[in-house]
Amino acid sequence: MRTYTADAVDRVGCFSLCLSAICDIVALYSGKKEATGDVSMQFLIVGMIPVSVLIGNGVIRVLYGKNSVFGFSAADYFLTGEIAVIGAAGAAHLCAVSTGLTFSRSVTVFAGLLAALTLVSLAVTILCRPAERQRADRKAERSPLLVFFWLLVLSQVLYMTLGGGVYLGGDMTVETVGSFLHTDGIYQVNPLTGAEYREGMPARFKILCLPGLYGALCRLFSLRPETLVWRLIPLATLLGCYCAYACLARCIFKEDTGKRHFFLVLTAMLIWAGNYAYGMDGFGVLNSGWRGAVIRNAVLVPYLISLCLRKRWKLAALCIVAEAVMVWTLYGAGVCLLTAAALAVCGAIWRRADARRGREAAV
Numbered sequence: 001m002r003t004y005t006a007d008a009v010d011r012v013g014c015f016s017l018c019l020s021a022i023c024d025i026v027a028l029y030s031g032k033k034e035a036t037g038d039v040s041m042q043f044l045i046v047g048m049i050p051v052s053v054l055i056g057n058g059v060i061r062v063l064y065g066k067n068s069v070f071g072f073s074a075a076d077y078f079l080t081g082e083i084a085v086i087g088a089a090g091a092a093h094l095c096a097v098s099t100g101l102t103f104s105r106s107v108t109v110f111a112g113l114l115a116a117l118t119l120v121s122l123a124v125t126i127l128c129r130p131a132e133r134q135r136a137d138r139k140a141e142r143s144p145l146l147v148f149f150w151l152l153v154l155s156q157v158l159y160m161t162l163g164g165g166v167y168l169g170g171d172m173t174v175e176t177v178g179s180f181l182h183t184d185g186i187y188q189v190n191p192l193t194g195a196e197y198r199e200g201m202p203a204r205f206k207i208l209c210l211p212g213l214y215g216a217l218c219r220l221f222s223l224r225p226e227t228l229v230w231r232l233i234p235l236a237t238l239l240g241c242y243c244a245y246a247c248l249a250r251c252i253f254k255e256d257t258g259k260r261h262f263f264l265v266l267t268a269m270l271i272w273a274g275n276y277a278y279g280m281d282g283f284g285v286l287n288s289g290w291r292g293a294v295i296r297n298a299v300l301v302p303y304l305i306s307l308c309l310r311k312r313w314k315l316a317a318l319c320i321v322a323e324a325v326m327v328w329t330l331y332g333a334g335v336c337l338l339t340a341a342a343l344a345v346c347g348a349i350w351r352r353a354d355a356r357r358g359r360e361a362a363v
Helices: 006-012 014-029 039-064 066-071 074-099 103-127 144-161 173-183 210-221 225-252 257-276 281-287 292-309 313-324 335-362
Strands: none
Touching: 039 074, 039 103, 039 313, 074 103, 074 210, 074 225, 074 292, 074 313, 103 173, 103 210, 144 225, 144 257, 144 281, 173 210, 173 225, 210 225, 225 257, 225 281, 225 292, 257 281, 281 292, 292 313, 292 335, 313 335
């Protein structure tokens, strides 16, 4: 199989890279090519979604029972799977930081946790089947709004992969990941100077697991940090963003498909509109989707709101934990916790007021 260099990735972009990966896998299984070590990268690109959906499906079945899957969608499965992967990375990272393991050992721990999650989720999915299958009467719809939404999403993918800017102001993620890979240690050297930290680092900073997760994926799939962080992770963030807002749309507009489509179109337009200035959510999604604060704002918060409105508090707790190991305190850690608490209080007040109105009506 062909070798993908950093120059090729920067010039052609991940759009052609993904297309080439799919073609190579087809050629591999048709016997026209021989398998090499580069096939791991193709499986990372193509296998990310189904593996995440499988893990999310297993986690939801474990948390809510086998028949509760009827209240969830494929977007829920994907997002829950991504949160579970972040949790596995956080556990491996904390284990390495607290016990002094090398980065290679922490990658082994993460790979073991990920394999265990996948196998357990597969077993749970097979063994814990629902008692009866619900079949929704869905008519094939060709809504102009839905077509327009997909065109907006396609334009954003093309912007990110074929010429979109990568904003690096104040960011050292690639350098940090590179230091992990080169020194085989976690937060041992300054990624900018290469000098060792003499006075150590704050514990709140050391528990952030995203650099460790990115480094583990680079080590497992033989990727350059620039390729993974600047090209592939932002696409996953964009997908997670729309999955989160799709869940929120289903929660707000339960029976009105047209309003849901309009909600998604409005979301896509606002992301484009926010691309004009740094600090806007749209700018973060389209130009720096690997940052923890961007993933929190674009994925975790809207998904958390949908979970709280549906009273899925166990998954909401997972979102809160995921934010804790992703976002530095400087960027407002604790937003998910405050959002969940505010929605819980508002829900309690609303239920009490509704009960009072019911008693007054009965009198």
